[in-house]
Amino acid sequence: MTSIKNITLPDIGDFDKAEVIEILVNIGDKINTDDSIITLESNKVSMEISSPFTGIVTKIEVNIGDKIKQGSAILSVERKDNKVQNTKNENFKSQIVPVVMPDIGDFDEVEVIEILVSIGDKLSKEDSIITLESDKASMEIPTPVAGKVIDINVTLGDKISLGALILNIESIGVEKALETSIETKAQSLVSEPIPTPITTNTNQTVSILPKGNSHASPSIRKLARELGVDLLSVTGTGQKGRILDADLKDYVKQIMISGNLSSVIPKTPVIDFSKFGDTETLALSRINKLSGKHLTACWLNIPHVTQFDEVNINQMEAYRQEQKANGIKLTPLVFIMKALVQTLKNHPNFNASLDESGENLIIKKYFNLGIAMDTPKGLIVPVIHDVEQKSLFDLAKELFKTSKNIREDKLRPSDMQGAGLSISSLGGIGGTQFTPIVNAPEVAILGVSRSYFKPTWDGENFTPTLTLPLALSYDHRVIDGAQGGRFMAELNNTLQGMKGIL
Numbered sequence: 416m417t418s419i420k421n422i423t424l425p426d427i428g429d430f431d432k433a434e435v436i437e438i439l440v441n442i443g444d445k446i447n448t449d450d451s452i453i454t455l456e457s458n459k460v461s462m463e464i465s466s467p468f469t470g471i472v473t474k475i476e477v478n479i480g481d482k483i484k485q486g487s488a489i490l491s492v493e494r495k496d497n498k499v500q501n502t503k504n505e506n507f508k509s510q511i512v513p514v515v516m517p518d519i520g521d522f523d524e525v526e527v528i529e530i531l532v533s534i535g536d537k538l539s540k541e542d543s544i545i546t547l548e549s550d551k552a553s554m555e556i557p558t559p560v561a562g563k564v565i566d567i568n569v570t571l572g573d574k575i576s577l578g579a580l581i582l583n584i585e586s587i588g589v590e591k592a593l594e595t596s597i598e599t600k601a602q603s604l605v606s607e608p609i610p611t612p613i614t615t616n617t618n619q620t621v622s623i624l625p626k627g628n629s630h631a632s633p634s635i636r637k638l639a640r641e642l643g644v645d646l647l648s649v650t651g652t653g654q655k656g657r658i659l660d661a662d663l664k665d666y667v668k669q670i671m672i673s674g675n676l677s678s679v680i681p682k683t684p685v686i687d688f689s690k691f692g693d694t695e696t697l698a699l700s701r702i703n704k705l706s707g708k709h710l711t712a713c714w715l716n717i718p719h720v721t722q723f724d725e726v727n728i729n730q731m732e733a734y735r736q737e738q739k740a741n742g743i744k745l746t747p748l749v750f751i752m753k754a755l756v757q758t759l760k761n762h763p764n765f766n767a768s769l770d771e772s773g774e775n776l777i778i779k780k781y782f783n784l785g786i787a788m789d790t791p792k793g794l795i796v797p798v799i800h801d802v803e804q805k806s807l808f809d810l811a812k813e814l815f816k817t818s819k820n821i822r823e824d825k826l827r828p829s830d831m832q833g834a835g836l837s838i839s840s841l842g843g844i845g846g847t848q849f850t851p852i853v854n855a856p857e858v859a860i861l862g863v864s865r866s867y868f869k870p871t872w873d874g875e876n877f878t879p880t881l882t883l884p885l886a887l888s889y890d891h892r893v894i895d896g897a898q899g900g901r902f903m904a905e906l907n908n909t910l911q912g913m914k915g916i917l
Contacts, residue, residue, distance in 0.1 A: 418494050419473060422452065422466060424487045432482040433457045439541055444472045446492065450540060453477065453489060462653065470494040512560050512586045514544065516579040519556075524574040525549050529640075536564045538584065543636070545569065545581060555636070562586040631658040642667055702793030713855045718891040721850040721862075722899040726883045726910045728866060734913065747883065748786070748840055749810040751863060753916040754909040756782045756803045759836065762902045764893060766835040768856040776893060785834030785854060786814070789844075790821055796854060797826060798834045807916070838863060842883075851888050858893045861906075862886035883910070 427433065437454035440446060451463040470492035477489055519525065529546035532538065543555035562584040569581055631639070631646055635658055639646050642663070649666045651658035688694050699707070731750050738745055759766045759782060767778045782803045785796040797817050799810065820826045839851045840863040851862035864884040870877035887903055894902075909915065 420468065420470065420492050420494050422489045422492060424464065424483050424485055424489060426485050427455070427462065427464075432484045433462075435477050435479055435481045435483060438475065438477065438479060439463070440472050440475070440490070442472050442475060446470065446472060447540075455483070462659070463657070464489065466492070468492065468494060510586055511565060512562065512584045514558055514560075514581045514584055516575050516577055516581060517556065518577055519547070519554065524576045527569050527571055527573045527575060530567065530569065530571060531555070532564050532567070532582070534564050534567060538562060538564065547575075556581070558584060560584055560586045631663075635660060635663060638663060700792050702790075702795065706794050709855075710852050713852050717853050717855060719850070719853060719888050720891045720894075720896065720899060722887045722889070722896075722903050723848055724885045724887075724903045724907055726885060726907045727871070728881050728883045728910060730913055731910065732866075732881050734917070743808065745807055745811050746814070747842060747866065748814065748838070748863070749807045750910065750913075750916055751838065751840075751861070752784055752786075752799070752802050752810055753807060754906055755784065755836070755838070755861060757909050757915045758902060758906045760803075761905060762898070764898065765859045765889070765902060767858055767893065769858070769890075769893065773892070779835045781833075781835065783833045783835050785837030785857070786817075787837060787839040787851075788818065788821060795821055795826070795831075796834070796837055797821065797830050798832060800833065836860065842866065848884050848886055850886060853888050853890055859887060859889040862888065 433455035434457070435453055436456045439451050439453060446452065446466045447469045448467065449465045452466050453464050455462055455464060472490055473493050474491040475489075476491070477483060477487070483489070525547040526549075527545055528548045531543050531545060538544070538558050538561060540559065540561045541557040544558050545556050547554055547556060565583040565585050567582045569575060569579075575581070631651070636646065638660070639649075644663060644667060646658055646663075649658050649662055650656075651662050653659045653662070728747070728750075731747065735745050735747070735750075763778045764776065766782065767776050769775070770777055781801065783798050783800045784802050785798050787794055787796045797820075799813055799817070802810065805813070817826075817830070820830070834854070834857060836857055837851075837854045837860045839860060841849065842863050842865045844865070846864050847867075848864055849862055851860045853860050862885065864886070866881055866883045868879045869882050871880040885903065885906070887899060887906075889899055
């Protein structure tokens, strides 16, 4: 005998209504007790609703976007009594089931961007097995049957089309009738788009999705991909260990607090470039290795903002040329150093560092500047101490001496320590603007590009103006945009008017 049973929304806690964001079954599907049938989402969490019994889906009462509450009808199921089911179970047997690419709509070939299972994994029906990405959306493909993965026939980057073999499963409890119609069944399961398309930025690097038996809804898996989190590392607090939205966010919050970001940063792909042509492998210099690690840490730990400006340096250039005629060579850098110190005196938060807790700011009463220098061995940042006590000529001599010491490998460790703020100047090389990386534990860095002439309107005529582009990157935890803007405005006025520099 058979009977029709209605499945309604159970008590899901302190929620009035929740939105249906996924329907995980189709009419005609056979579902087992505890199989997920829909996914709901509130403003706090998403959750899957499971079936309380086994049967065949005969009617679906909800649509994606519906908001439902306790007692709302979800679907109807045709059930058979135990006697009939026991008889039918005799027709069940295990077999190898090929899982093929179903019909996913108007796509010829779609790229495999994630493989969500491994050989030997035990899957439940509708577990996601791969993620595909077209030029418009990404989608997860589920398995139509439960069982163990025997082999996988696709790799990352493959472009597959309708009917392509994805993997083989040793089924658990598959009816004999399925033997002759498995491919048709696999396609019919997704003839209506079960994998809800997820709009993504196709230029975004996609992290490796967690695989294995982590229990989470597709919406949680999507969020984990966006955050670069391996769900196997997250402890679920939901029913049967299900990973909830709050579990994922708490995990990321703890990572951020501890500063251990390496576990949530997606890895870049490993590629054998020799298959495209001749290659040569060169070891990075010791300086490259050290500075690379340091700059990576700075970039990951500091929320960067970069403020741009341009300075009229006609007056500064006139003075430089006047001194040059007297046999004294002064580079623009020494003027910038003096102007920067004058500005730092009125903006002490820029000449500072956060303490280890990140809750206190250490203001430095001295004015030492790090000067990034390009060398054959890589980038080196020696420190010029007590800049406020030295003249333009003193600074020019010290820069020359420091450069010579670098070339002759005479730089001491103390010559690299104690900076309050750094300057990275590309003026001698070229370029219009760039975004320098803050050299932690400092909270700001000034980038200087090559000066150029541009026409400036003076109210009556366009006059040639020698213009110096500046870029100030700073730690947004310490300095906000308004402070950054005021700092740059004062630095501009100081450089332009030569106030306190000579």
